[in-house]
Amino acid sequence: MNTSRDPFFSRVLWITLAAAALLLLWQALPSIERRILGVDATPRVVTPRGDLAADEKTTMELFEKAKASVVFITTRERVMDPWTRDIFSIPQGTGSGFIWDEQGHVITNYHVVADVSEARVRLSDGRDYSARLVGASPAHDLAVLRIGVAFNRPPPVPLGTSHDLKVGQKVFAIGNPFGLDWTLTAGIVSALDRSLPSDQSGVIEHLIQTDAAINPGNSGGPLLDSAGRLIGINTAIFSPSGTFAGIGFAVPVDTVNRVVPELVASGKYVRPALGIEVDEDLNRQVTQKLGVEGVLVLKVAPGSAAEAAGMQGARIDAEGITPGDIIVAVDDKPVDSVAKLLGRLDDFRVGEAVRVTVLRESGEAELTVTLQAGG
Secondary structure, three states: OOHHHOHHHHHHHHHHHHHHHHHHHHHHHHHHHHHHHOOOOOOOOOOOOOOOOHHHHHHHHHHHHHHOOEEEEEEEEEEEOOOOOOEEEEEEEEEEEEEOOOOOEEEEOHHHHOOOOEEEEEOOOOOEEEEEEEEEEHHHOEEEEEOOOOOOOOOOOOEOOOOOOOOOOEEEEEEOHHHOOOEEEEEEEEEEEEEEEEOOOEEEEEEEEEOOOOOOOOOOOEEEEOOOOEEEEEEEEOOOOOOOOOOEEEEEHHHHHHHHHHHHHHOOOOOEEOOEEOOHHHHHHHHHHHOOOOEEOOEEOOOOHHHHHOOOOOEEEOOEEEOOOEEEEEOOEEOOOHHHHHHHHOOOOOOOEEEEEEEEOOEEEEEEEEOEEOO
16 A cells, blocks of 8 residues: 555645644744843833722721730640659640730630640730739630739720620731731621520620631630720630631620629629529420420529519429419510520629519519629
């Protein structure tokens, strides 16, 4: 067979040669272009940016003002070697906090310093101090530390309010996520008055929900409004993976400003109480059976504020439980669980009078109770 005279073979051969030539030309084109046009190795001219946007300037200014008031907390745990009996300390974790006052008090979450032997506080200028635990309230996941700063004390974070927050307001979180110190994240108030289970206290009430990125290490850091005022303390996230998933929670500043002064003064927080006995599991059974939402008063303590107000406890005998009063609201705010009742009472102080709405056999009644110190 004479392939040299086959038209099809010749056509394929020429197409292949042409493709190879084009490929070689394509690869050589940059070199040819450089030889013909020359090479410019000078940096490109920078395009002028113009002024920063107003909201960018505001955010930058907010961070610069607040940074000095935010601290980095590291904790350690003392352990004993069972063989040598030597005692040494190992790193336990990290967290965030902020300066509360001119006396060197630092606020953080209770879970940041719970069950640790020592804590150290590092300021934004690099100074490092050993911290002493002044007091804590596990029910609010709050703790107060104190450091001794002899000179150039960092300023306290300006205080705001949380009772007037609205969903959609801008918020800013500053902390040390994953040990990456002094990190700023931004978001909005996503929801208000959230409840969250806690390993230390059962349930934490009245939390602010935000989509500002909060990760491990942010705990205890400040949540600020657009004026740079403290409106909450970043405390927890909701995340299947353990990292930020768009849902973070902060203890509201109104709670902080009520609890912290007592921790500073006495080392503990005394919760306001009615002077009654309640039980969450039994309450759920009875109220579901009756088809109502509220808190069953099991017993009224003798000489208590509840007894003075005329509150009635349940009667428990061989035939079962005969309900007395079922608390359904405190100051017109509904309660449907023991945790919610404690949260509502926590909005007040010992000695303040509150209106408690109860359901009893004769119908609905409203009682005025002067809150007493809880146990």
